[in-house]
Amino acid sequence: MANGVATNNVDTVPLSDAVLVNKDGSTAQQMVADLFIQAAGSGAISERLASVDAQASSLATRATDLEETASAHDTRLAAQEAREFVESPIYANTAAGLAATAVSDIFKVRTDDPATVAYYEYLHDTGDVAVLTTTVPATAVMVDKVSQAQFDATIEQDDAAEVDQAVVDDDGFASAYIAADGAYYGAPSGLRFALGAIDAGTIGIEQDDRHSLVLMIDDDGFASVDALDGPKLLPSASATTFSAAEIAAIDSAAYAASMQVRGRQSNVARPVWGISHHITTGQSLSNGQEAWPALTTSTALTTSLGIYMLGDSIRPDGKFTDGWAALGTDVLNPARCVTQSADFSAILTDVEVAALAAGDNVPGEMPDLAALITLQIEWLRQQMRASEVTKKIVLTSCGVGGKSISELSDGSSPDYYARVEDAVAAVKAQAIAAGVSYGVNSILHMQGESDQDGTDGTDFKSGTLAYFDALEATILAASGQSARPAIYTYQTKQTYASARVAQRQLEMAQERANVFLAAPSYPVTDKGTHLDSNGSRWLACQIGKVMSLVTLHGHDWHPLSPRAARVRGPEILVDFHTPEPPLQWRSFYNGSAATLLSNRGFKVYVNDSAVTISSVEIVGNCTVKITLGTPPLSGAQVRVAYADGSDGDATGGNLADSDPWVAPFSYEYLPDSGMYAVAEIAALVDKPYPLNNFCAAFCALIAEEA
Numbered sequence: 001m002a003n004g005v006a007t008n009n010v011d012t013v014p015l016s017d018a019v020l021v022n023k024d025g026s027t028a029q030q031m032v033a034d035l036f037i038q039a040a041g042s043g044a045i046s047e048r049l050a051s052v053d054a055q056a057s058s059l060a061t062r063a064t065d066l067e068e069t070a071s072a073h074d075t076r077l078a079a080q081e082a083r084e085f086v087e088s089p090i091y092a093n094t095a096a097g098l099a100a101t102a103v104s105d106i107f108k109v110r111t112d113d114p115a116t117v118a119y120y121e122y123l124h125d126t127g128d129v130a131v132l133t134t135t136v137p138a139t140a141v142m143v144d145k146v147s148q149a150q151f152d153a154t155i156e157q158d159d160a161a162e163v164d165q166a167v168v169d170d171d172g173f174a175s176a177y178i179a180a181d182g183a184y185y186g187a188p189s190g191l192r193f194a195l196g197a198i199d200a201g202t203i204g205i206e207q208d209d210r211h212s213l214v215l216m217i218d219d220d221g222f223a224s225v226d227a228l229d230g231p232k233l234l235p236s237a238s239a240t241t242f243s244a245a246e247i248a249a250i251d252s253a254a255y256a257a258s259m260q261v262r263g264r265q266s267n268v269a270r271p272v273w274g275i276s277h278h279i280t281t282g283q284s285l286s287n288g289q290e291a292w293p294a295l296t297t298s299t300a301l302t303t304s305l306g307i308y309m310l311g312d313s314i315r316p317d318g319k320f321t322d323g324w325a326a327l328g329t330d331v332l333n334p335a336r337c338v339t340q341s342a343d344f345s346a347i348l349t350d351v352e353v354a355a356l357a358a359g360d361n362v363p364g365e366m367p368d369l370a371a372l373i374t375l376q377i378e379w380l381r382q383q384m385r386a387s388e389v390t391k392k393i394v395l396t397s398c399g400v401g402g403k404s405i406s407e408l409s410d411g412s413s414p415d416y417y418a419r420v421e422d423a424v425a426a427v428k429a430q431a432i433a434a435g436v437s438y439g440v441n442s443i444l445h446m447q448g449e450s451d452q453d454g455t456d457g458t459d460f461k462s463g464t465l466a467y468f469d470a471l472e473a474t475i476l477a478a479s480g481q482s483a484r485p486a487i488y489t490y491q492t493k494q495t496y497a498s499a500r501v502a503q504r505q506l507e508m509a510q511e512r513a514n515v516f517l518a519a520p521s522y523p524v525t526d527k528g529t530h531l532d533s534n535g536s537r538w539l540a541c542q543i544g545k546v547m548s549l550v551t552l553h554g555h556d557w558h559p560l561s562p563r564a565a566r567v568r569g570p571e572i573l574v575d576f577h578t579p580e581p582p583l584q585w586r587s588f589y590n591g592s593a594a595t596l597l598s599n600r601g602f603k604v605y606v607n608d609s610a611v612t613i614s615s616v617e618i619v620g621n622c623t624v625k626i627t628l629g630t631p632p633l634s635g636a637q638v639r640v641a642y643a644d645g646s647d648g649d650a651t652g653g654n655l656a657d658s659d660p661w662v663a664p665f666s667y668e669y670l671p672d673s674g675m676y677a678v679a680e681i682a683a684l685v686d687k688p689y690p691l692n693n694f695c696a697a698f699c700a701l702i703a704e705e706a
Helices: 032-040 043-083 094-100 148-153 244-263 299-305 350-354 369-383 418-434 458-479 500-511 533-552
Strands: 018-023 026-031 106-109 117-125 129-137 155-158 163-168 174-179 183-186 191-194 204-208 213-217 223-227 275-282 307-310 332-334 392-397 438-446 486-491 515-520 561-568 571-577 588-590 593-595 602-606 613-618 623-628 638-642 662-666 688-690 698-705
Touching: 094 106, 094 117, 094 129, 106 129, 244 561, 244 571, 244 623, 275 418, 275 458, 299 307, 299 332, 299 369, 307 369, 307 418, 369 392, 369 533, 369 662, 392 418, 418 438, 418 458, 438 458, 438 533, 458 500, 486 500, 486 533, 500 515, 500 698, 515 533, 533 662, 533 688, 561 638, 571 638, 571 698, 602 613, 602 623
Parallel strands: 275 392, 275 438, 307 392, 438 486, 486 515, 561 698
Antiparallel strands: 018 026, 106 117, 117 129, 155 163, 163 174, 174 183, 183 191, 204 213, 213 223, 307 332, 561 571, 571 623, 588 593, 602 638, 613 623, 638 698, 662 688
16 A cells, blocks of 8 residues: 555554545545444345344333233232222121021131231031131232342242243242243243344244244244234244143143132031931932942941931832832931842841842942041041031932933932932931931932933933932922032943043033032942942042032032143143142052053044044143144044043043042951952052042043144
8 A cells, every 4th residue: 555554553443433445436434333324224234134123123012011911910919909808798706797697608707917817717507606617818918019129039040950040939930031042931922032142143034824823033943933823832832742841831830720729619518507418319329239248337437427327228218219218217327338138128137248149239338428437537637526426417318220310300200309308308307306407518419321322411411400400499498508518429430322421420510619520430449330349438438538628628629630632743732630739640440450551541533533542641740641643634623532431341541640638448358248259459458548539531622723
């Protein structure tokens, strides 16, 4: 360069004000700021920066949405705080509550410490006694508004999990986190982007027509995903599989929803009267047909628990009579199970029972007595008492074997419904004679086998609900009680023509507030159509456990059952309401044989045709993943079923929860008593009946494309 300065004599500087440029063949000076304005307005760089602007605008919109959501949550919380003492009457003291309510009602009493306790709940017991049942914490205690300091304190670092920082709650669930590679995961919005990766060289916008998605992605695959229609994909979503993050999010939601169920209050009658009446209705299983020999025969136990029967049996004196009359005399006796003759007219001796032939259809162990024993044992533990001497619970069974719901209903001929009316009148007469109050606290209804006619079950469902209405009307009119009795049901084993009855039984319990499906019948030991002695008592303990949760602890109850199903490629995710997580595989009993099915009881139908399942696995506390041999075509109807009857005599399933409840009875094998030799099951004998909740059978779960 003429008259210039050599470059090795020029100092290096980190920033410059101007540069030399070529303009129309001449050298000129251009300010650096002007140079970048010129560059930004040209070609590819301009297009890339426009993309960055679009991304930034989208992120700003999302941030605004999050702020609005937070504001909405604050508004809801304020409304909850304001509503805390308004939704239902809260009395100044227990005396006021007792004066304004009836026996068996639940009422609320104001607290002297509103900052921590919203109110107390009391049961209006017989004799105008208030029994404290629940202390309800104030909203401010249950839900704290998060200050900035508290928010900062929830940011944690977890190098072992390759998570740099996370926003977590007290139980460790993360609402958002930054991974070690710099990626941000926002669980509520499904947003994932790389910090520092938004620059002119990486950002682009693409549309995936196959899934109708708009994707803002970078070269490393980080994307913000919006669906034009249908469900949104979660972070790192694949078109053919569910990611670990998606499974974890779905499972966490199912876990939280499961815990919410037990927090809901059940509003049903409690056994608070001088004589509280329990009524069992239904078909043959309700009478313990073939469940011989009877096992629960100790009257010393039932006397201490205050559990009685009218006459010499819980059952009446006739198998098909269109009315109810006590076997023996009309006096209250401590309840026990007995083996009656085939026509119910006499009690068999132990020698006569031992001589019965296999398949003899005589009634033995009832499914209600062990249930009420379970309830009363829990009640006395709660009250820290050794026995119940002031009140009685009286059991009567009104079931008739082999009858459909229409045949059992009011107005049928023969009039089997008269059994209920007669039993109510007979037990009420005992209360009047003793000068004590009377009410019906619970019903056990076990029916459905005779309605499995291959139809869709809608007539069975509507008929059963009408039957429940009639029962309640009869009971409330006779007793004068205001609280509806709890109706406990079970689920039929699907060895018949249709799985729709079991599906309808599940639906009724989900839809009617005072109906509780305690358990399916398939897990316990049986003799084929009917349960055996241990199976009947085992199921009774399950029912009694649920009675305790609902009646004593005031919880709502749903059995282990599906919440939703999602299909993507060959994979189906099913998340479950799980009473006691985590899920596990357990053998059920087909007859007396422990059974573990290859598909664990699951079936998948694509457009109503069964398809091959490659694997079934538990992938969370409350979630199961089913992998099909071939992915269904887009738009096909994918239906998931469980224990749906297609396995014939081996119908059942292996999905259970981890309920630790200990049954008050153990499995018994009594040689020379009439028990079949196969009933000697080493894994069960002399051990408490396991009370894990097995999944209810279902057949109508439609998997949505995800």
